Amino acid sequence: NAGVTQTPKFRVLKTGQSMTLLCAQDMNHEYMYWYRQDPGMGLRLIHYSVGEGTTAKGEVPDGYNVSRLKKQNFLLGLESAAPSQTSVYFCASKNAGPEETQYFGPGTRLLVL
Amino acid sequence: GENVEQHPSTLSVQEGDSAVIKCTYSDSASNYFPWYKQELGKRPQLIIDIRSNVGEKKDQRIAVTLNKTAKHFSLHITETQPEDSAVYFCAASNSGGSNYKLTFGKGTLLTVNP
Numbered sequence: 001n002a003g004v005t006q007t008p009k010f011r012v013l014k015t016g017q018s019m020t021l022l023c024a025q026d027m028n029h030e031y032m033y034w035y036r037q038d039p040g041m042g043l044r045l046i047h048y049s050v051g052e053g054t055t056a057k058g059e060v061p062d063g064y065n066v067s068r069l070k071k072q073n074f075l076l077g078l079e080s081a082a083p084s085q086t087s088v089y090f091c092a093s094k095n096a097g098p099e100e101t102q103y104f105g106p107g108t109r110l111l112v113l
Numbered sequence: 114g115e116n117v118e119q120h121p122s123t124l125s126v127q128e129g130d131s132a133v134i135k136c137t138y139s140d141s142a143s144n145y146f147p148w149y150k151q152e153l154g155k156r157p158q159l160i161i162d163i164r165s166n167v168g169e170k171k172d173q174r175i176a177v178t179l180n181k182t183a184k185h186f187s188l189h190i191t192e193t194q195p196e197d198s199a200v201y202f203c204a205a206s207n208s209g210g211s212n213y214k215l216t217f218g219k220g221t222l223l224t225v226n227p
Contacts, residue, residue, distance in 0.1 A: 031213050042202060042219040050213055099145045104156040
């Protein structure tokens with residue numbers, strides 16, 4: 001069981017470039033989440049999904065898009081990267097059920113120049 | 114939406130002392146309160162959680178208390194050890210409706226000095 005994995009681990013982009021971050025989980029979890037973590041700001045929810053084919057906006061969705069075509073994968077896209085999107089991105093997943101634990105991936109460090 | 118405030122932002126203790134981190138929440142409908150620990154360069158991991166029908170929960174050196182009336186909850190670590198050094202996040206959610214989201218506090222950097 002790999003749990004929650006993220007690809008890539010680290011990426012440098014130039015302003016205006018696009019990229020996709022991949023999150024994969026092998027725990028058959030229904031719910032998946034994308035967070036960004038910035039110093040002193042905690043974990044802020046970007047987008048989330050409550051099932052295959054569904055997505056919803058979180059607290060800070062602007063500049064990002066997501067897709068959940070397969071239950072085990074949740075993709076986060078940046079269409080035109082900005083320096084303000086420099087951050088560490090964490091994916092998480094959880095089982096259905098109101099109080100199930102969220103399991104986090106190892107994170108992706110993104111630097112936008 | 115929910116707002117979670119966490120204090121202090123940094124906390125330094127001597128090994129063996131106790132550490133207390135406090136959080137307040139705004140949504141009276143919130144009923145699930147997990148705590149996550151994040152070591153440097155690692156992912157956040159759940160260490161303990163509490164439901165709104167419980168006032169206190171313990172797991173070895175870690176305990177969490179909840180005061181629903183005042184809308185605050187706290188993490189208590191006793192007999193701290195250097196390996197307790199990490200960032201701790203509190204969170205809150207309303208698990209009774211269709212809201213499957215956690216709202217996190219901004220974190221507390223705990224340093225345990227040997």
